Amino acid sequence: MKSISVFCGANFNGDPVLLKAVEELADVFAEKDITLVFGGGRVGVMGLIADAVLTRGGRAIGVIPQFLMDKEVGHTGLTELIITENMHQRKQKMADISDGIITMPGGFGTMEEFFEVLTWLQLGLHNNPIGLLNVDGFYDPLLMQMDMMVDKKFLKSINRELVLSHDNPGSLITLMEKFNSKPDDVWFRDRNLT
DSSP: OOOOEEESSSOOOOHHHHHHHHHHHHHHHHHHHHHEEEEOOOSSHHHHHHHHHHTTTTTTTEEEHHHHHHHTBBOOSSSEEEEEEEEEHHHHHHHHHHOOOEEEEEEEHHHHHHHHHHHHHHSSSOOOOOEEGGGGGGHHHHHHHHHHHTTTSOOHHHHHHHHHEEHHHHHHHHHHTOOOOOOHHHHHOOOOOO
């Protein structure tokens, strides 16, 4: 993988465990010469991960819609900053220039980004691995919810397996490097999960 999109929050709660995960992820990016693709903001976890990658001599490409640039939240010290017209174009561009996606702890926007690219993967619109960086068990409840979706037959187990997760950045990227996705064509023919 040459580039990975990182979905993360525009806020930072001051959690030292999350800050350590940011630093460790930046270390892995530098070690493996992976370009960071992210939401382009200078604030919150977005700004932290970009700065951490840049201080290690890495590349950071930000993708941000014009209305957020107008609010002066864009990071101006990046390798490259791509400005889009809207949020949807931002996600599409990030997906287009990435070989994988890591989702760090965040709020509604982070979850929306994660689920949209996950749905694209399920539908076979891309084959890139998607990982949850499960810092301090942040995503344990979400992973349990996915398991319940399988138990209640709203989600096939083969599609549940599309979501990779680990609490260690290096281990997560190793899982992503080994990922091989094949869309479940049966979904298009037979929507009965029983």
